Each structure stands twice: as structure tokens, then as C-alpha cells.
Amino acid sequence: MRSSPLGLTVLSLLHMRPLHPYGIQRLIKQWGKDQVVNVSQRASLYRTIDRLLDAGLIAVRETSRDQQYPERTVYEVTDPGRTATREWLREMLAASRTEYPEFPAALSFAMMLLPREVEADLSARAGQVRAQLAELESAAEGARELSLPRVTMLEDEYRRAVLTAELDWLDAVTADLRSGALTWDFEALAALAQAST
Template sequence: MTTSAPRSSPLALTVLALLHYQPLHPYGIQRLVKDWGKEQVVNVRQRASLYRTIERLNGEGLIAVRETGRDQQYPERTVYEVTDMGREIARAWLEEMLSAPKQEFPEFPAALSNLLLLTPEEMGDVLQRRADALAEQLDGLEAALAAETERGLPRITRLETEYLRAVTAAELEWVCAVVEDLRAGRLSWSKEQLDAVAAGPVQQ
């Protein structure tokens, strides 16, 4: 009987990475994710998801129970530590995630491929709303970077925020350019053009 390899995920990698530094209980993991600004790239708002991930990692032998304790202020808490296999798997996951772009099928490109359900005016309106939201996100990322710098965090802990800022700024620039082209009439099409595309390539 063959055993499948442990399944990677951003949350699972983050749990293993944090346990590299010190043994932690789930609440401590959740707090560190927030304190280090990683909630921008890892969703720990759903505590149940974190507990399921920890349970899976424990079952796969990537982490182990270090101790279970209780004090007067808190209920019983289980402290976990990373195992040697967990350290090896975390490095393998990290190297793969960093080196190999993954086709993730995000929503926005899928929506762009179906924009023709809207009129040009409607396209401009909805994309302008996205541009406004992106501008707000960009302001938040700039503020987060400034706060992290002020707290004295080394740059290595801010790279994910830098990446999100760069990607958000690039998307905002592109969306604004598309909206401008729609408004100016530079982005246009005809029913005949679309019918020809739908008909497929011309047979010789």
C-alpha cells in the first residue's frame, strides 16, 4: 500500500515555518501570523481551518504534540513542535512554491474572458469600481509597509507585502488604462468581428 505525499498549502507551509522558530499552540500561531503581517497572504480568520490544518499535519507526522498545559486564565492548550520530517517537507514545499509558477485559475481573468456579457459602458463602470478598490488596497499595503518598517522588522519579513504592493500597483495601472481606452472609444468591437471569432478559423 502506497502512502500519498503530504499535500502542500500556504497555510500548512506557514504553520510549519512558524514552528521552526519555537513550539506554539494554535492561538500562538494565529497571533504570530497577524503580528508578522502574514494575514495578507494566509487566511487564518477561520480558526476551524487552522485547527484542521494542524490536525492534518499532526496526522501526517510533520508536527507533533510537545505538551498540553492549562492555567487559570486559559483553557487547555496543546503546544506543537515541528518534526524532522516536517522540516524537510517544509523546505521542499517552499522551494517548489518559489521556483515553479502555478496555474491557479483566479476569478478576475475568468471574469475578463466573459466581459462581453456587458456593454462597453457597463464594462467601464465595473472596472472603475475595481480600480477604486485596488487604489484603496494599495494605500493599505503602503501603510502596512511603513508600519512594519517603523517596528524595525527586517526586510526579509516584508517581502510578501512588497510583492503584493507591486502586483496591486501593476494591476491598478492596467485596469485604469483599460477604463480609459473604453471611455475614449479606443477599445471597441463589432458584432461581425465577434461572429467571425465564434465561427472559428476560416477553412482553406
């Protein structure tokens, strides 16, 4: 099985204790891991659990039935799962991979819009980034109050650094758009593209 952020998350949580899928999902949200791993659809969690099970990285520990809930299957990590977790972690930490997020893709075609539209949209994004930074600072303050070790919040520390850099860039580009230092004419760009084909 190939590594994936959600697979790594499930394996890591099962290192703590055996869990059923709802417990895994609840811990992901409680620990704020839903900010770095996409678990918005429960089906993706179940597909990941099925793949881990098929690969022998996790096993069924027990299946129980409670009158209030449907049948629950509790999973535990296997020895091969423990090995895979370490390998995936080391690989993900060490290897820089090209990722394809939406924002750079949209930036590459910003020329399709008017400069004032791009300025408005980037300003709106900057406002959202500021709000995310405030949330991260609040989470960091909460972690400090709980005396949580720094290692438990490294992903937030990283996100804060990335968002701070993004905000600096957004502020600089929107300032250039407002001042007219950054502008373009779509027709001229289209003519340039036509000439190069």
C-alpha cells in the same frame, strides 16, 4: 502530505516556538500573513494542523488547561517537518504554477455586460487597488520605522509590484472603455460563437 500555503505558514511559525492553534492564528494576523494566506475560517487552520500531525510533520508538545480557556494543545515542529518546510519553500519559490483566481475568470466573460458596466466595475476595482497600495505603503513605512529587515516584508513588496501593474492595466482599460476604443456587441459575439460550433 502535499504542500500548501497554510501548511507552510503553520510549519514556519512552529519553527519560531511551540504554539497552540490560537497562538498560530494570532501570529498570522499580527505579522500580516493573513494578507497572503487564507485563514478566514478557523476550521481550515485546525484541518491543516490535523493533516500536519497525521503526516508526522508536527507533534503535540503538551496539552494544558487554564480555568479561563478550554483545553489547549501546544504543537511543535518535528525533524521531518523541518525538512518538509525547506522543501516546500524551495519548491514554492522556484516553480511557477498556474493559479486560477476569480478576476481573470470574470474578465474572460466581461462581454456578458455592457461596456459602461465593465468600466464602472473596473473603476471601482481600481479604487480598491489604490486603497490596498496605500495600506502596503503604510505597512512599509512602519517596517522602516521598526528597522525590520527587508526579507520580512518581501511578500508585501511583491504584492505592491503586482498591484501597481494591475492598477496601470485597469487605468488603461477603463480609459479605453470611456473613450470607446474598447467596445463590443454581445449579440455579434454570440453569433460568432454560434457560427464556430
